[in-house]
Amino acid sequence: MIADLALQGVQMALVLLLAPLLTGFVRTLKARLLRRRGPPLLQPYRDLWRLLGKEAIVADSASWLFRAAPYLVFAATWVAAALVPTYATGLIFSWSGDLIAITALLGLARFAQTLAGLDVGTSFGAIGTSRELMIASMAEPAMIMIAFIVSLVAGSTQLSAIAAVMLTYEIGLRVSLAMALIALIIVALAENARIPVDNPATHLELTMVHEAMVLEYSGRHLAMIDLASSVKLLLYASLLACLFAPLGLAPLGSGLAAHLVGLAAYGAKVTGIGVMLAVFETSIAKMRVFRVPGFLGAALMLGFLGTILLFVSRSL
């Protein structure tokens, strides 16, 4: 019991501590790929520290919701991340929410974030909210269809159980899973405001989505939102890793050695995903806003096709 609790605690702390590092890693690597020197690897930590020390400036027209939203966004994202296995399956609290609950928790974070974008009453906040709602209305159903596919393959919607099933390699190669992988990559790019859907580095008003929503934030509130964004990126990386590359994941009740192997494998997998993300982002241009629905619609359709395939193949 104590060991299980410790495992859960370690995993939650790990996600929180590692998240800015992944963001910084991708940023640095992207700069290097563009032959810039780029910021130091630990810059996101410094940014957070600096923001936390500053006073928060809140607009006159802001309500309590504006000040509460960053904490709710952070809480929902972190709780969702706590349900995703990182380096070991069989988390003690994984039964309290499944893949659908994780999707809905991220939806809760988005609900708070988009409302906060509208709270002050500026057109920039609202343009971000408006576009975010469009993106979410395609990405969220795609995510649920992905959940359908992996759950039908594994016979469970519980992420720890799915990862354990994937770990046994009894599934083999499946067309539906390949579709789910592509769809999940598309959804992950959109959800994390990455190129080609959104640009995390932009501050050109007309191209912003996520950055436009948080334009009015400063100080500790902005720090919470930035931290939540980093956690979300790591969450999707962990999700991709535990679903489609479960190699090295420490199974339930394994010893210290397996956990160390799991940690090393997790580090390698997240690094690999970070490298792929940086390479992908530098080699592709951002899309026009109204081409995004087509991009995400492809993910939704892949999810739908994969689900139908599984439904139909059940009787063969």
Add this chain to the structure above:
Amino acid sequence: MTALALLGGCILALLGTAGLGALIAQRRGAGARVYGLCLAITAVATLAALASLAAPAEVAAYPIFMPGLGLHLRLDPLAAVFLVIVDLGAAGASLYALGYAAHEKEPRRVLPFYPAFLAAMNLVVLADDAYAFLFGWELMSLASWALVMAHHREAGNARAGYIYIVMASLGTLALIGGFGVLAAGAGGFASAGGGFDFAAMRAAHPGVAQGGIALALVLIGAGSKAGLAPLHVWLPLAHPAAPSHVSALMSGVMTKVAIYGFIRVVFDLLGPAEWWWAMPVLLLGGITAALGVLHALMERDLKRLLACSTIENIGIIFLALGLALAFRANAMPTAAALALTAGLFHAFNHMLFKSVLFFGAGAVLGATGLRDIERLGGLIHRMPVSSAAFLVASMAIAALPPLNGFASEWLLFQAIFISPELPQWGLKIMVPAVGTLLALAAALVAACFVRAYGILYLGRPRGPEAATARETDRYSLAAMIALCALAVLAGLLPGVVIDALAPAVHALAGARMPAQSGGAWLTLVPIADRNSSYNGLMIGLFLALVGLGSAALIHRLAGRRTRRARLWDCGYPGLGPTSQYSAASLSQPLRRVLGAVVFASSERVDMPDPGALRPAGIVKTIHDPAWEGLFAPIGIAVSYAAGKLNHLQFMTIRRYLGAVFVLLVALLLLVGVSG
């Protein structure tokens, strides 16, 4: 006294209150007395229904109403579930109305009909013969029609009332036909009572063809009342036209009575199901869910927006019922129990949060006199309590954890996960398709309520009405807070609700979900531990802990210095409130992406010629496929036929006499040939 007698007494007491309302409507304090009585009676009825949730079925017959048939009442677990929904919603609306009644200018148009409406809904749920059911159904339609017409001088309300009464008549007609088919199967006029009591229908199992016809007729009858596409067109017109507490009742409660009628006939009276019965129910449910929320996304009238979102929720409930039918037909009782529980749970949840949302809309209407969200904004500063209640209800309807809407939709998703076991190919293709529609609808609801809440309560006031609004009265706030608290509780402890629904589910599906309240940490386990589980309490606790903990930690360690300043807005802070996004611009991307497909929506810039003095603008056009594809052609056909038959009105007396003579001869010939 038995629970059934008590509930029957409540119906009589409500009818008496209706009479009292007619007598004293013009006096001072009439509203307080009538609504106070309604609150007391429905509270008693709620308790009686709660007490009989797990009790065995209780029947009673009285020698009134139809000669030879009498009046049959029956209180079984299913009726008890829906009585809780009806009377809890009615109690909330009555409490709200205690304060809201002050806004009513013509109480005599509301007070007599409101208790009659409540009595009628109770009668429908308790009825155990077709006559009593249809009597209650028609009383419910007429009383609610009178309430829709309460403000008949406002623009559009008379048309709404007209369309509503036409659709209600169509629905009742279909139900009469449906009960006729069932009664014929139950022995017809050869048997005592004409086969019209439900016990006789339950005992007789109609054939495949008869069952199919009865299903189609009930789908039209109950579906038109519930707002199932394509018979939903009256709903966004009629529900908002009534006073707000009645809107809450019509959306939150009356649609559930229609769903009760569907479940009673299809799951109880029709007997064993055929698998293909599930197909139309699933298809219509999925389409309704997606279409309803798309309508809501385009709407700028707050109460119409809420009515459109009701359509969406009805679609979700019918989807669950369709799945339950499919599972039941394939002898998968535990899966059927899961789907049926999801449907009933969602019906209960929708009553809670939709009532709160309509109460909030009523509070805004009372404070500002406006329903158009484009002219409001910033009300969170002026109406802090009701805006908070509206926020909780919005999050619940958007199916966000840890609230109740998520718990019931989560159950429905779990039911979809086990549906690959269904053997029929039609269902194998249909279920993933409607599952996609459900996922799309679930995501769009969140967008819809971010838009509604953001434009209505957040931002800066867009007009003088919003800038000077005042918080609503205590009674209204009490009703909103009470129902919100129930919504939160049902979300944190879904197992309690599921166990309360279990007897009704067991009676209809042949099995029940595993008992939930005994599990560790009150975790929800619909099938087995290894398949899926969800713990609303734990998620809620974690969210609260992390949110409050991080806020406290940061305030302690990093300081809580906060400075109020002018908004920044990328360096252009001087722009006025009109520069904010409007509701139309907020949903423009979605209108362009999805509306262009479903509603053939288009927008073009209307630029005046050089020198012209009118302003430029954007012209938006939206086409409603149900209205233009189904109802408009029928309307054109009816008026064409009426035009052609018009000359029959202007014939001479000789021709009329001749026509009567020809008809007489024809009838005699018919009798002669068939006799």
